[in-house]
Amino acid sequence: MATIRDVASAASVSIATVSRVLNGSPRVSEDARERVWAAADQLDYWPNTAARSLTTQRTHALGVLLPDLFGEFFSEVIRGIDEAARAQKLQVLISSSHADTQEVLLAARSMRGRIDGLIIMAPDEGSIEPIQRIARRFPVLLVNPPSSVDGCSSVSVDNFEGARAVVEHLLQNGHREIAMVRGPAGNVDAEDRFRGYRDALAAAGIEAESRLEIAGAFTETSGFQAGLELLSLKNRPTAVFAANDSMAVGLVSALRSRGLQVPRDLAVVGFDDIVIASYLSPALTTVHVDAYELGLRAVRLLLPSLESPGSSEQCHEVLAAPVVVRESCGSSQSPAMKSESGRDNKITQRGRKTGP
Amino acid sequence: MATIRDVASAASVSIATVSRVLNGSPRVSEDARERVWAAADQLDYWPNTAARSLTTQRTHALGVLLPDLFGEFFSEVIRGIDEAARAQKLQVLISSSHADTQEVLLAARSMRGRIDGLIIMAPDEGSIEPIQRIARRFPVLLVNPPSSVDGCSSVSVDNFEGARAVVEHLLQNGHREIAMVRGPAGNVDAEDRFRGYRDALAAAGIEAESRLEIAGAFTETSGFQAGLELLSLKNRPTAVFAANDSMAVGLVSALRSRGLQVPRDLAVVGFDDIVIASYLSPALTTVHVDAYELGLRAVRLLLPSLESPGSSEQCHEVLAAPVVVRESCGSSQSPAMKSESGRDNKITQRGRKTGP
DNA sequence: GGTGGATATGTAACCGTTTACACGGCTGTT
DNA sequence: AACAGCCGTGTAAACGGTTACATATCCACC
The missing domain is CATH 1.10.260.40 (lambda repressor-like DNA-binding domains)
Incomplete structure (x- = not known):
């Protein structure tokens, strides 16, 4: 060579x-x-790029640390990051699965000399301390952090407001007895969505009932379980808010298996707006999370720190999570909204031009 | 520092x-x-990793060049790559969207000194020449290549056999008039699936009819169009094979919009086994493509070349693409297979433990 | 014709590591 | 007592670039 x-x-x-x-x-x-x-x-x-960056002290690359790569959420975040990075001629170094919180530290350490900055998504409260150490070495941007770290900018989804709004939507449709299937304990997203639910009820003067607050784990099967639990209640609620779409899917299956109809017998709403949400029948009313945008903004917010580490002040962006009304909530708005929030624009806009 | x-x-x-x-x-x-x-x-x-790799001439990183990042296919490939790479303590440098074929070359060039080897997925025939140049610099592994490049190992999906088998399944169910919605011209996957279709017909002694071979573009809307076209035929076929699931989805919508029932009036099968396939009603019979496995094997095949560039002989792996019988083909096997190929095992096995 | 200022080019130090080789001190042998 | 061998350590040369500084050349000007 x-x-x-x-x-x-x-x-x-x-x-x-x-x-x-x-x-x-x-x-x-x-x-x-x-x-x-x-x-x-x-x-x-x-x-030789490595040799060059050794002298210039600039790598024109950024690292991405994710808890996992499974599912469309992470893949969309990555796509957003890649898109923004490419626009800036930055390379992207990816690493996932940080089971242990100390692994975040090791992963970051192994990137020393290869990256100018790091985007970290670590929903665990325990990873805050390692992240603080990392942030002393290079610019760090946090995505959906469990709590803020000083010196780090962040970008997050407005879980609270999204949840509040979708529950409010149910209230506006006349529901007074609204259950919630919660996410895993300790998960920030889950907690925020739960707070939004509580807040909406409180604002409507409805007292929270712990019997209507069912445990869940963000998985489809846990949603199914929650559905069965719900059916066993004596004063059955008229609507239920699942903390994410996967659980909503499981929940609907459970209801159907017992002969109930959605939304006639029970209105169901979810959170995330995963792709299948619009393909289900009834199509799922949910809260849209724009993971692509999350990744895009993460890079944009990190950018100034890459140019001049240390100088730029930190800032925290919050991404709106709008309610997407479809059929499962039984709302009258449903038909009107359908084409807008339906499947077609999504698929054709960014359809796979290549690959199978 | x-x-x-x-x-x-x-x-x-x-x-x-x-x-x-x-x-x-x-x-x-x-x-x-x-x-x-x-x-x-x-x-x-x-x-400092960069300094270290400068002297050792080993980076312990590999590059990944993809045509796009949109959709579950690519995200699963990445997940497979990441998984295998992490097991070998390799880092992963990702780059996507190579609109121009020369961009592949530029992307690879900009990775010089940062990676030990490269996984490339470039479905375009035109990218073969740049890839040959890249392969002279470092070990390259091709995923689903349009044609083989000497010196490069590859791993691909058995598009031909998958297509052949799913059409054969339709034939076994008594269908004789089977249409196909083809993929975009020039796309290798599309061509191979078409060949499989033709082959299955020929083996059954059925002559191919060009009027039953409808053009498509792998998008949902093109599937919808194809569906309308199909309905306008005077001797309507009894079954149709869409070259991918997205088109099958569009196709089913088109049929439904004209009051036809699937599979009663027309049997439909797809290819890819995307997540929504099992959520549709009727659930879509399709051919399963294990993108995760594709990524996993890509890394494994590349590994020996990373250890000792040049020495290892090339090899070509082909991944089986098994038929997944569900409801849309009207097969009697449907109920029995449902639990096995359904949604539940997939979601729970690899459910998102973290994130929303 | 000597001076000064561009302009083009070369020399060498440096970035942060690894590693071949040299060296000094100790131990054990003859 | 002299010497071979081993062990622990240090020196210095890479790796492949960038860049401050020095130098050489040319031209214009007084």
Whole structure:
């Protein structure tokens, strides 16, 4: 593999001149410039990025630490990150599955020298301390953090407001007895959505009832279980808010297996707006989370810190999570909204042009 | 930020000794070893990976070049790659959207010095030539390549056999007039699936009819269009094979919008086994593509070349694409298979433990 | 014709590691 | 007592670039 020295001798100039030509410095004669380009082409010279970043102290790459890669949520976040990064000619180094909170630290450490900054998504409260240590080394941007870390900017989904709004929507449709299937304990998203639910009820002057607050784990099966539990209640509620769509799907299955109809017998709403939400029958009313946008903004917010680490002040962005009214809530708005929030625009806009 | 020199002087040893301790060399006294670790901890020393890989000529990272990041297919491939890479303590550098075929070359070039090998997915025939140039620099593994490149191993989905088998399944159910909605022209996957369709018909002694071979573009809307076209035929077929699930979904919508029932009036099968396939009613009979496995194997096949570039012989793996019988084909096997190929095992097995 | 200021180019230090080689001190052999 | 061998450690040369600084050349000007 040709190095800058090979190019230099082939072009009969010094390595400094080669470097200058390659980096577009103006202080080079036309003659030398041509000889260098010719030599580089002829030798098929590819500069060594690692060596370059060693001297310049800039890598033009950013790291991404995710808890997992499964599911459309993470994949959309990545897509958003990639899109924004590519626009800035930044490379993306990905790493997932940080079971142990200390793993976050190890992953970040192993990226030292390879990245200019880091986007971290770690929903665990326990990962705050390692993140603080990481943030001392390079710029860190937090996505949906369990709590804020000083020196770090963040971008999060407005779980609270989304949940509040969707429960309010149920209230507006006349429901007074609204149950909730909660997410896993300790999960920030789950907690915020639960707070939104409580808040909406309180605002309507309805007292929270713990018998209507059913435990869940964000999985489809836990939603199914919750559905059965719900059916066993003596004063059955008229509506239920599942803390995410997967559980809503399981819940609907459970109801159906017992012969109940959604939304006639029970209105159901979810959270996340996963792809299948619009394909179900009845189509699921839910709260839209724009994971793509989350990734996009993460990069944009990190950008100033990449240019000048330390200088830029921190800022916290919150992404709106709008209610998407479909059929499962039994709302009258349903038909009107359908085309807007339905499947077609989504698929055609970003349809897979390539691949199977 | 502390460097190896800082650690050396803090521990009163030379940088060579520090390096030896850090890399677990046995030729160090117990005394020195302890002092170095103490100093490293105290200074919170993080080795610079780029500098290390400059001397060792090994980066312990691999690059991934994808045409796009949208959709579950790519996200699953990435998940498979990440999983296998992490098991080998390899980092993953991702880059997508290579609209122009020359972009593949540029992307690869910009990774020089940062990666030991590269996984490329470029369905375009035109990207073969740039890939050949890339393969001269570092080990390359191709995923679903349009044609083979010498020196490169590859892993692909058995599109031909999957298509053949699903059409054969329709034939076994008594269908004789089977239409196909084809994928975009020039796409390898689309072509292979078409060949499988033709082959199955031929084996059953049925002559192909071009009027039953409808154009499509792998998008849901193109499937819808194809459905309308199908309905306008005078001798309507009894079954149709859509080259992918998205088109099958659109197709079913079109049929339903004209009052037809699937599978009673027309049997429909797809390809890919996307998540929503099992959630539709009727649940879609399709061909399963294990994108996760594709990524996993890609890394495994690339591995030997990373250890010793050039030495290992190339090999081509083909991943089976099994038929998943559900309801839309009207097969009698449907109820029996349902639990096995349904949604539940998939979701619970790899359910999102974290995140919303 | 000597001076000064551009302009083009080269030399060498540096970025943060690894590692071949050299060296000094100790032990054990003859 | 001299010497071979081993062990622990240090020195210095890479790895492949960038860039501050020095130098050489040319031209214009007084």
